[in-house]
Amino acid sequence: MSSFGLCKKVELHIHLEGAASPEFVREICQSNSKPIPEVFDKSGNYNWQNFDQFLHTYEIVTNLFLEEKNFDALIRHVLDKQVRENVIYTEIFLGPHLWDDKPTERWEGFLNIAKKVADEYKKKYGIFAYFIIVCIRHLGPEKALEAAKFASNTKAKNVVGFGMAGDEKKFKVSDFSESFNYARKSGLGITVHAGEVCGAKSVDEAVKLGVTRIGHGVRSAESEETIVKILEKNILLEICPGSNIALGLYPSLEEHPINFLLSKNLPISISTDDPSFFFTTLSKEYEDLHNVFGWKEETFNKINRQSISFAFCEASLKEKLIQQLQREKWKI
Numbered sequence: 001m002s003s004f005g006l007c008k009k010v011e012l013h014i015h016l017e018g019a020a021s022p023e024f025v026r027e028i029c030q031s032n033s034k035p036i037p038e039v040f041d042k043s044g045n046y047n048w049q050n051f052d053q054f055l056h057t058y059e060i061v062t063n064l065f066l067e068e069k070n071f072d073a074l075i076r077h078v079l080d081k082q083v084r085e086n087v088i089y090t091e092i093f094l095g096p097h098l099w100d101d102k103p104t105e106r107w108e109g110f111l112n113i114a115k116k117v118a119d120e121y122k123k124k125y126g127i128f129a130y131f132i133i134v135c136i137r138h139l140g141p142e143k144a145l146e147a148a149k150f151a152s153n154t155k156a157k158n159v160v161g162f163g164m165a166g167d168e169k170k171f172k173v174s175d176f177s178e179s180f181n182y183a184r185k186s187g188l189g190i191t192v193h194a195g196e197v198c199g200a201k202s203v204d205e206a207v208k209l210g211v212t213r214i215g216h217g218v219r220s221a222e223s224e225e226t227i228v229k230i231l232e233k234n235i236l237l238e239i240c241p242g243s244n245i246a247l248g249l250y251p252s253l254e255e256h257p258i259n260f261l262l263s264k265n266l267p268i269s270i271s272t273d274d275p276s277f278f279f280t281t282l283s284k285e286y287e288d289l290h291n292v293f294g295w296k297e298e299t300f301n302k303i304n305r306q307s308i309s310f311a312f313c314e315a316s317l318k319e320k321l322i323q324q325l326q327r328e329k330w331k332i
C-alpha cells in the first residue's frame with residue numbers, strides 16, 4: 001500500500017449508499033435471491049451519464065438495503081473500506097427519506113443498527129463513525145423538517161449533524177430555514193450541499209442558513225465576494241474533487257479550483273462523496289492531489305487537522321484526534 005493508503009485520514013463528506021461497491025450490491029442481490037437491477041454497464045460499474053441519472057441510480061441502489069440485515073451489511077461494508085483507508089474519523093450522511101417517505105419505525109431501526117455497528121468498529125478498529133441526517137432538497141421543506149426533527153431526536157445514536165443533499169436546482173435555500181434553525185437550536189452541526197451544480201450564489205444562500213460547513217462549495221471560486229464571505233464567517237468547504245470531475249463540473253483535476261481555494265486560506269476537507277459511483281477512494285484523492293498539485297504531508301496533515309476542528313463531534317474527542325494526527329509521520 002502506498003503511503004497515501006497508510007496515512008491517517010479524516011472524512012467529513014460521504015453518503016452511505018454512495019459507498020456501496022458494485023460487487024457488494026451484486027452480492028447482496030444474490031444472497032437475497034433478488035434480480036440484479038439494471039444499474040451497471042458492461043464492465044460492471046454503475047451506469048449513469050448525468051446528475052439526474054446519477055440520482056436515479058442512487059435511489060435504486062438505496063432500495064436494495066431496506067431490510068435490516070442488508071442495512072447492517074452496508075454499514076459494515078462502508079466502515080470496512082474506511083478502516084482499510086486508515087480513516088480515523090468519519091461523518092457519514094444518512095438520508096432517511098430514501099428509506100421511507102415518512103418517519104417510521106424503519107428510520108429508528110436503521111439508526112439503532114448504525115449506532116451499534118459504529119460502537120463495534122470503534123472498539124475493534126479505533127475508527128470514530130458519526131452520522132449526519134440529510135434531508136433531500138427536491139422533496140421539499142416539509143420533508144426537510146421531518147428529517148430535522150428526526151435528527152434532533154437521534155443525537156444519542158451518534159447523530160451529530162443535519163444537512164441537505166439532492167437536486168440543488170429545486171426550491172430556494174431559504175425555503176429550508178425552519179428545518180435548519182430547528183436542527184441548530186437542538187445542538188446539531190449544520191452543512192448544506194451548495195456551489196456544486198449551481199454557482200457561487202447558491203453558496204451565498206447556504207451561508208444565510210448559519211452553516212459552519214458547505215458540502216462542495218467549489219464554485220465559490222467563481223466569486224471573490226463569496227470567498228471573502230466564507231473567510232469572514234470561517235466556513236469549511238467539504239471538497240470532493242473526484243466527485244466533481246466525475247459529474248463533469250471540471251474536465252480534470254488540473255482545472256479543479258481546490259488548489260486555488262487552498263491558496264486563499266479557505267478551510268477545506270478532502271472527501272469522496274459517493275466513491276463507488278465516482279470511481280474513487282480517499283487514498284486515490286490524496287495521490288492525485290499530490291501528483292497534480294505537489295501537495296505533501298504538511299498540506300494533507302493540516303487539512304486533516306482542520307477537518308477535525310470543523311467536525312460536529314464533541315470538543316474532547318476533537319482534541320484527542322488532533323493530537324493523534326500531530327504525531328502522525330508519513331513519507332510520500
Ligand SMILES: [Zn+2]
Nearest residue numbers: 165193215273
Ligand atoms: Zn454529497
